[in-house]
Amino acid sequence: MKNCERLKYEELLEAFKKLLKENSLKFTSQREAILRTLYENEGHYTPENIYLLVKKRYPDMNIGITTVYRTLNLLEENEIVSSISFGISGKKFELSSKEHHDHLICNCCGKIIEFNDEKIEQLQEKMAKLHNFKLTSHMMQLYGICSDCQK
Amino acid sequence: MKNCERLKYEELLEAFKKLLKENSLKFTSQREAILRTLYENEGHYTPENIYLLVKKRYPDMNIGITTVYRTLNLLEENEIVSSISFGISGKKFELSSKEHHDHLICNCCGKIIEFNDEKIEQLQEKMAKLHNFKLTSHMMQLYGICSDCQK
DNA sequence: CTGTGTGCAAACATTTTGCAAGCAG
């Protein structure tokens, strides 16, 4: 796990606590467990995935999948995680990093590669302007066969 | 409805019949009703939407939502329709046109505008190449507030 | 006739909601 460029966990946690306080919400062990699990497992997960990861990481914690859904929605509303719905079954969530990125998805093994291209971003802005849209967000997915699966 | 640039319905129908014949499948009134409904209603619809449109257009036809799902899957496998899953609840389908396009989606009223930008397409190809992906398809969605909703 | 297609009901899968008890502040 590369730590150099990433937000430290403590900073993330503080941001979360601040957010909770501002909204008169409570800091609970379940909420922290979900946040930490997302932090420790970089990648894209379904609520079910995350639920299982939390149970594995905290075998003694009593947690229900309902809480995972509720917490993910809370985190998404506050842009701490972001979600993306790929073709099949449900949304997948990941921790938002500071940097926006797009996804390259292998049809064969499901691998997801993230990338970012400044020129594409600029063109997207241009297209929005052309249609008088005030852009709030965007996502792009490229589907294909990754180099491993081409062999 | 602009007919000038579009495939005539008869051509679409012939292509569908050909496809059915090649796979030893049968041409039924329900299948035609769904195809025609998609043709007559440009736009992006959920299976439920399409089911209701078909019932409205063919009040005397006995049709179940199951058939709509099965037919949409059949049409999608054969690339006569394509689907896209937006954030909320389920896939939406539309007739495939010859031209690939991307989507500009209003967060407020749900309006969908289609567009295409050759430069973006080229950059997408470039990104795929950079990661040794063999590209099969891609989709891009820009979310924002449309000009009407900004008022 | 044969085998595919259909509608219905039931099964599934995923996500949300109602509720009584638990716990953070």
Added chain:
DNA sequence: CTGCTTGCAAAATGTTTGCACACAG
């Protein structure tokens, strides 16, 4: 203490499957 949170079960959605009958070829 107060009221937000939780887990559970049930409900609500969205989609697929099993089956007996219908019908296209």
